[in-house]
Structure formats: C-alpha cells, structure tokens
Amino acid sequence: MDKVKELEAMDKLFDRLFPICRSITGEGLRETIEILSEYMPLEVFGEPTGKQAFDWEIPKEWVIRDGWLKAPDGRKLADFKSSNLQILNYSTPVQTKLSLAELEGHLFSIPHLPEAVPYVTSYYKERWGFCLPHCEREQLVEGEYEAYIDSEHIDGELNYAHSVLPGETDREVLISTYICHPSMANNELSGPLVAAFLYNRIAKWSKRRYTYRFVFVPETIGSIAYLHRFGTEMKQNTQAGLVLTCLGGPEPLNYKLSRSGANPLDHIWQQLLERGELEGKTRPFTPAFGSDERQYCSPGFNLPVGQMARTVYGLYDGYHNSLDTKEAMTIEALQRSVEELERLLELNEAEGYYVNRSPYGEVKLDKHGLYPDINSPINRSQSSNEVMDNRRQLNIILTILNYADGEHTLTEIAELCRSSIAAILPFIEQLKEKGIIEGPYAEKGRLFK
Amino acid sequence: MDKVKELEAMDKLFDRLFPICRSITGEGLRETIEILSEYMPLEVFGEPTGKQAFDWEIPKEWVIRDGWLKAPDGRKLADFKSSNLQILNYSTPVQTKLSLAELEGHLFSIPHLPEAVPYVTSYYKERWGFCLPHCEREQLVEGEYEAYIDSEHIDGELNYAHSVLPGETDREVLISTYICHPSMANNELSGPLVAAFLYNRIAKWSKRRYTYRFVFVPETIGSIAYLHRFGTEMKQNTQAGLVLTCLGGPEPLNYKLSRSGANPLDHIWQQLLERGELEGKTRPFTPAFGSDERQYCSPGFNLPVGQMARTVYGLYDGYHNSLDTKEAMTIEALQRSVEELERLLELNEAEGYYVNRSPYGEVKLDKHGLYPDINSPINRSQSSNEVMDNRRQLNIILTILNYADGEHTLTEIAELCRSSIAAILPFIEQLKEKGIIEGPYAEKGRLFK
C-alpha cells in the first residue's frame, strides 16, 4: 500500500468509527472490533459479567438506546441521537420530570470551555446525567424539565481483541491501545487507527525477529481482564511494549518511559533524541496518571512497557470533550505516528548483544575488503573528505568489533561510536553478512560460551 | 509526663549530675549511673582492671580525694573542692614544693580563652598537673609553690550501664552516650540527659517494632569494653543507631552519617532535610574525629550507627573547658533534641519494604473507599482545591501501591511520590489498616516469596 492510499484508508476508517457510542462494554465496543477486523485478523474474547479479574469484577454490560433532556419549553437540551457524548456514559435509565434545582446534580459542563460538551463516565457507581455546553446551561430557566434515558445494565460480557503476528522467536513486542472512548478523535480513535495500520506495515516486513502482539481493549478494566487471561505468558515473553494513545495533533512524539526506565525501547528512544535522529519529548513513568501501561507495569507484572503519545491527554483543550475532532487532530499526524513507530520498532529488532567471532586481536579487515591497504598521510587519489569519511567508517567498524563482546548492547555500542543506532546499523549488517559478527542476542555474556 | 514537667525534671537531673567529678573509672562514674537509674531501669556492669578488651586493657581505677596548688603567698591557685576541672583528670598523687620553672610543665591553660579552666586528661601516661585560667597563670611570680594531689590508681573496675527496651522484633536501635566527662554541660551532660528522657518517651509508645538498647559508657574505652561483651549480638541485630553528644546549644541538629552513609537513618535524615521537614546539618562520617561511633563503626563491627549533635565539639568556645555551662547550652535545647530524636525514631519504625497484596493490575480503590466514583473534569460540588487535594492524595496512594513491590524502601517510595516519609505515612497506615499492603519488612524481595 503506498502512502497516499494508506492515508485515504485511514481517513475512511476514522469516519466509520467516529460516530459509534463506545463504552467499556456493549454493542458499540463489539461493532468497533468488527470494523477493525476488516483491517487485520482479530481474535475476539468476551469475559462474562461478574467474573473476577484480580481485584476487579467484570461489570454489567451497558445497553443504551436513547436519551434526551427537555427544557420547560419542550426544546431538547441534550439528545443521544445527535451526540452520544450528551448522555453520561454508563447512565442508569430515567424517565422523570423535575425542577431545575433537582436537575443540577445531573448536569455536567465545563465553565472554562463554554461551547464544549464534556465526556463524563460513571462505570462503578449508579448515576444518570446529561452533558451539555456550559453556555447553554447558563441560559436554563426555572420550570419543569423532562429527563429520559432508555438504558439498561444487563448480564453480558466485556469484549476485547488481539492479533499475534509471529516472528522468529517467542520474545514479544506488545502494542496495546484502547477502544472504549465514544465520539472523540485524538483521545481516542488515534490509538486504534495507528495500531491497525502499524500492524499492516509490520506484517509486510521480510523478517521479524520478535513476535508482535496487538491488543485492543477497553481501558483499565479491559487491560486488567486481558492480563488476567494472558499475563503469565506476557511476563515470560515480553521484550518491549507500547501503549498507544493520543497520537494525533501537531506535537512531536512524546514517550512515557517504562517503569524501570531501563528497558530496550527506553534506551533506543533516548539515544535517538540525544543524537538528534528524532524529534520528541520524554516523560517519566508515573503509576498514577496515564493509560493501560499502569496495568502492564503494575508490580506483579512489571512488563517493559512504555506509552507513546503526541498531544498528551489532559494537556489540550479538547481533552475529554466534544472539541476533540478529526480536524483538530488530522489523519496526517496519525500516519506520521505510524511511520515513526515503525522506524522505532525496526531499530528495536536490532537491539541486543553482538559477538565478534574473531575476538583475539584485531580482525584483519583488508582480508574482508574493509581496510585501506596503504598507510600514508596523503594519497593524491583521495580527496581530504574521502580520507575523513574512510577514517570515520573505519573508526565505527573497529569500535563495533571491540565492543561486540557479548557485554554491550547495540545502543551502548552506538554511544561508544559517538553515533546513533541508525547510523551504525549499516555497518552491523555488513559485518554480519561477512560472518565477522553474530547477533543480536537477547542475553548478555555469549562471547565465551 | 507533660512537656513542662519534663523540662523541670531535666533541669533537676542536670543540677544533680553537674558537680560530680567523673572520669573513665571511679566513684563519680558509679554515682552518675546510680542517679540515672532513678530515671530508667539500668543494668550495671563492671570490667576489672587489667582485663583485655580487643587491643585495649581496662586501666586502674582512679581515686581522687583532694588536690590544690598553693602560690608562694599561700593563696590557693587551684582547688579540687571548688572545681574538679582544676586537677588534671587521672592525675597521679603528688605532695611537693617546687619553683615556678619546675611547675610550668604541670600547668595547663588556654591563652586565647584567658578566663577558662581547661579540661585535660592523661589516662594512659602517668602525670600530675593543674588546670587554671590563663589570666591567672600570667600573674604567677617566682617563688616556692606547693603542689598537693591526694589521688590513687587502684585495681578496681570500669563501669557502664544499659537498658534494653523490648520491641516486636529482635532488630535493635542503639542509643549510646557517654558519662565520663566531669563538670561540663553541653559536652557532656547533654547526651545522658537526652538519652534518659528519650528512653521514657519511647517506653510509652503503644508499640515498638524494634528493640531499643540504651547504653551509657565512659567514652572510647567504655564503648570498646561494651562491644567486647555485646558486640557479637549487636552486629547481628542492630538496625540503626545513634551516638548522642553535644545536644545543647542554639544550633539545629547536626548529624554525622554512619560509615557507609547508606543506612536507614542516613536516608531518612537526608530526606527530611531535603524535603524541608526538619532543619539540620549533615557531616560526613570520619573515623578520626568524633565519639563512640568510631568504635561502633570500626571495620570489624561496622554497625549502622551515626552520631547526633547540635553545638558540635571543637566548634564552640566552651569546648572542653569551664565555659561549658548550663546557661550556655539551655535545658530547652535538650528537650528540643528529645522531641526531634523521638520523631526521627518514629519514622525509622516505618522504614523498610512494603508489599502490595494485590500486585496484579491496579487495586480497585473505590471498593476500599479510596477513589472518586465519577470521572469528570469538573464537579460543581467540589471546589477546585478539593479536586487538587483529591488528585494529590490519589497520586500518592497509586504511587505507593505501585512501588510496594518489596523492592523499594519507604524513603524511596516517598521520593517517588515527591513527598517526605512524614507526608506519606498516613496513607501507608491507611493502606495497612485496609489490608491492602503489608510491611514494613527489613528484607528486600518479599513480593514473590
């Protein structure tokens, strides 16, 4: 798929998913998974209401059919059919008439964003309510209001889906995103869209060292349920991972470090930034704010999982309200995310420990066509720039060979070359092709085994 | 005992102890222990003269009955009965008449503090001598002087005392101070007074995790003799320790780190200072200067023992001379020391590793009444400050739960919360009461045992 077609396809998928009323359970969630499964093979799971998942219990499934709030003059102030954000997500049913004073506790708006309809949820406490622009709320007059929500909480299930793309080894890269947010763009259709198209790119790689696990869950309860089912094998196999969220918007990539801050993607990311190979920002790991990395990084699992965003939740006006639209985010930004993440994961494929097969004394480079055969300060047939370039390349090759001792990672070797991984990778490939080095190995200490 | 009564009691004890002529052995030492034993239960030990204690030998006991120096005109220049500092501590007996020139080598004074009588000792080399104000010494005229010291060195014993306050575990906190200094206030009646009243406070705690060992010894030889008897069990059991000295005076607490600088009290202390919870200063560990921490931290024992002072030895005019009086020090400062040390030890009781009992995925906080049940940017019933406070508290709780993994100490968890131990302790207590976390444990790595 070329880049133009990819962009069109992303745009089309966005438009199909945007209107759906999603929640942590229910029909909208299933419909979303079904549409995504047209783009990649997805295995779908359902956990029944009431099932225990660690400290949590799968909640009742939410059925929402209609809802509106009528002013004393009969005008509809909120209407599920025109915007699902206007009904409190997970609202209990209601059909009643009440005064403005009685209504107040059931209304939600944002004083500092008077035009925006807020996104409000109440999953674990029974409530009903309506969300509306603050400017409209300010106009409300005394009188009799009519509230109507046709919803139900039934014994049903919580759904999620995954796709496992096999590689040469069982070591896995986790890509996880969430599909419980209703009609908002950056947070959160950006994550599922990027994940789906990233899947398609990685599926086309000529070889994959790692297995790639793509996970689509409702946030928090979904990743907890997923870990309850798959956590043991993930703890065994996960080499690296990313939670994808808020990947639209004009900002550069913004990476939240994994819990230890010392996993392969943490090192690769930081080196790319330090060496100016990628524009980006870095956030520390925080267990209290964020998305599903908080579950993957809970102390019992402690997976090497970070989180990638651009326009970060909580830091933009449209966060969790109706201003979070496709236009504010752009599909182009999503495609840029796909590209940058693909590049990051390509580099991660090469991370690990390398082993020089001739570790005793220097390798005789000219035998392998890797060394100038004359030792002269000036050779008229070469320009001074050529001499510099040759010297720099020779420096990289000799430095790689010295530190390909089974004790230094690719990132560390690149640092010792005063280069980025990206810059030394062609040399690594060349040395591998010539049979001079082996790797990457996941474990340290292979040289003398 | 309320604070006013405590202060009066400290003042009274000070006045009883101050006049006694103490040394590293002898009657004054025993009398001091006897008086202290009215304030706390004390077990008294005596090591006989000539007994070997590691590289040292218990010296002969010093008996001092009287002593004076008479000028040619018969005036008493020094007189044991008016001030015991005027006789060289551990002086041999003498009864002789001699010229001023012959006398010079037996006189001690401080040129830059002409009014002060210095405190001079000669425990391990036989000498006699007198200490006097330099201004008086400058007035001495030629003529016949008469020196008289009625002392004896007998086969006796070296005494020390301790009190062990049992706790829930055998792990011990050592509080050690010294009782060999004669009539001086800051250095050193402050240590024994603070120790005695600190004992009484800790004895009233509703529970003690640790056992508390209070030790009163003559300095150096006393702590070496004590270690000779109890060192093996102390090496086994000591969790933390403090040598108390120079705890009067207007300065804030001044902590000398333990030998490794990485023991629990070192960490707690430094965090309290960094987080502004306590005013204080920190000194590095030095094996060459100081008090009995030099013995506890000798390489064969290497106990986790620091030293706490205020107005540090050597750094004030009254150091080791007659200017070191109650007025220059104040009983109020001693009481402040008691309070601050009690607080420090309370925090130390909570130091250690904590374990989250639901480490897989996040704890379902609302089940435990620890989470706001609605996820809304603005809730009219809450002020914006309340929202901030709730968010901050939630942040602390979630951060504690993530790092209660058996791998992080309380001090480390507090740092990860960007708070002090003191600030997070109420949350730790709450989570323990609700059965969500366990701890503190002394050993790392409990989560998956």
Next chain:
Amino acid sequence: MDKVKELEAMDKLFDRLFPICRSITGEGLRETIEILSEYMPLEVFGEPTGKQAFDWEIPKEWVIRDGWLKAPDGRKLADFKSSNLQILNYSTPVQTKLSLAELEGHLFSIPHLPEAVPYVTSYYKERWGFCLPHCEREQLVEGEYEAYIDSEHIDGELNYAHSVLPGETDREVLISTYICHPSMANNELSGPLVAAFLYNRIAKWSKRRYTYRFVFVPETIGSIAYLHRFGTEMKQNTQAGLVLTCLGGPEPLNYKLSRSGANPLDHIWQQLLERGELEGKTRPFTPAFGSDERQYCSPGFNLPVGQMARTVYGLYDGYHNSLDTKEAMTIEALQRSVEELERLLELNEAEGYYVNRSPYGEVKLDKHGLYPDINSPINRSQSSNEVMDNRRQLNIILTILNYADGEHTLTEIAELCRSSIAAILPFIEQLKEKGIIEGPYAEKGRLFK
C-alpha cells in the same frame, strides 16, 4: 647508575638504533633486538612466514638492499643509502624507466610540510614507491625517470623479544613497546629506549611484588603474534600494563585509559593528577586509534592495559616523517619518562586491599608509639604547627585503620584521607612494619576470611 650516566647511555643507545632500517620483519628488526639485548636480557622469538595468528598470517620477510630514483638529468631524487624513509617500506623490487606521469602513483609527499620526507608503508598489498619532500616533487620536470629498488619478499620470519623479571607473585605488569619504525625518534625509538632503561631501574628494586614482562614487538602483527603465543597466560596473570609510545617531547605524560577505565593504573593515574602529584593528561580508551593496546584490549583478551605517551602520534608535525628527530624530542624527555613511569609502577606495587589485624574497636595507638599521650587543647612544648601536623598524621592513621577492611583499595583509602597514595604510603609502611595491618592483597574481602 647515576642519572648523568643513565642519560649518556640513553643518548648512545639512541644513536646506535636511529639509522637502522626497521620494518615489521627483516634484518633491521633483528639488529635492533640484538643491540637492545646488550642492555637487558632478551629472549628472542621468530614466527615463520605463513603461520596463522588468530585472524592474521605472518607475512613474507622483507629484504631491502638498495634503491634510488633518478631524475631525467641523472640526479638522485631518492636514495635508500642516504635515508631509508625515501623508499616505501615493504616495497616490491623494481627496475624501470618511466615518464613523470607514470611515476606519479609511486610518489609520496606531504603538501603542508614541504620539507619533510613522509614515512609510508604497504605491508599487505604489493606496491613500490618513493617518498620525497613535497618542495622537491613540485620541481619535477617532464622526461624519463629511472626507478630502482633492490628488494625481495622471502619466506623468513617475524621476530620479537621479551624479558620477564620475576617478582614475589605470578601477577604480572606488562610493559610493551614496538620496534618496527625506521629512522624516526619520538615515534618510535622513544618507547624501546624508555622500556630498556625502565627495566634496569626495576631490576634494581630491593623487592618486587609483581613479575614484570617487557615486550618488544613490531606493531600490530607483532603483538598479535605475541598474544597468540603468550595470550592465555597473560590473560591469567596480568595485573596492569602499559604500551609505551611517543615518550619524547616537551609535553607532560599523556595516559590513554585501559578498556574498562577502571583498572588499578587507571585509578592511580587519575588520583595522582587530581591531587596534583603529577602533571599529565588523560585520554579515553579508543579501540580504533592507537598502538598495541588495541590488541591487548581486544575483546577476547581484554587485558588491563593502557598506553603512555607524551607528544602523541598524529598531534605533532614530525609524526611519521623525517622531521621526527632526536633534537625535536630530546633524550632528557625520555629520562623524565623513565622516572615518572618508575614512580607510577612503585605506587602500583602498593595498590590493593589492606587488612587491619585489630579491626574490633580502635587500635590502641599509644601502645605502638603512634598517639599523643595527653589530651589537651594546648601543650606549651608544641608549636601550633606541630599540633596541626600531629593531628593530620593521626587523622591519616585512623582513617587508614578504619578502611583497611579488605574492601577498600589503597587509592580509595587515600581518597578517604583526602590525600594521594604517595602521601599516605609512608603511613601504610609504618603500620605494616608494626604488624598492625597486612597487605596489599589483590582480592577483596580478606578481613573475615
């Protein structure tokens, strides 16, 4: 040998070695070893042409008898007999007449140093050529030139030599230098000269803790061949090592750290510089630039070997050309190198872990004549400077005794004394003589064994 005689002897040896046409094999190499063997016992080795040494093969031996280049007017532009640098080192034979255009590819000169004859080698690719000053090259006119080189590549051998000076233990210090460079002074007669005279100094030490291995090899292929024969035992025994190169010139010593940067000589060197005991500069380890330390530090061996220079290769005009003369370097600088290296190795003899034999409580210093026997602020018989000196010495002694715990190296103990190794060594010796401490031990953790 006194210093004046040593200097004369160095000067004489220099003059004997300078004119010889050395290469990585051949008669000049053997002659050089023979002359050196008059100054120290040398065992000589020969590796036959064609023998494999790790990734390398011993090349054919180069025989060079004569060579010259004649201008169209019959004038000699280059002449082996007047300067061996004028013939490309390892040149194939040639006897031909050719035009200036045909000659160009066989000429080497340095445009920015028009008076200098460059030193050019082509060991592993068959070539012939002449080296000449660029100013002369610029004058060459069209016409017929005559090139004549009477050389041969024969099945012969590659030679190297070593001398092992036994010490109390099998632990070895390696001193390696190279003898393949023809008529140049700083790079490289300085290394062999310094090595030979350093040998003679160390041979006179009253005792040697370590065995000293002095190695003279042709660069790169020689050290690889040497490692092929002795590498296994060197890997077992080497405690420290230095490659000596470029040790003439006015600059201070310039040390290239060993591969880990954390070997004993690295620590000693850095402390001497930090404490101002030695003037010098430090370079990081680089596997791509330098001399035989690149072989000793190849990943399969990873010996604790650094490199010592003054006027570093590549950083002075005379590098690898005829400007590198005795006058530009000076024999005095070589002698200074001998002295400074001897001092460094003396300190290295004392490096290691020390053990206090009375580790429980303080040592009773007065018993051993190491402590003032009176504790008095002012003693009229001592000046205030004496008091300060005594206090400083006591501080050093007590600090040594505390950290002589089998866990701290001498360098670390010196740091804890806020002193240099050199400054605390007299105290270490005194404490050893009195039987109070033991050491140095190479291994950590001896205290409680």
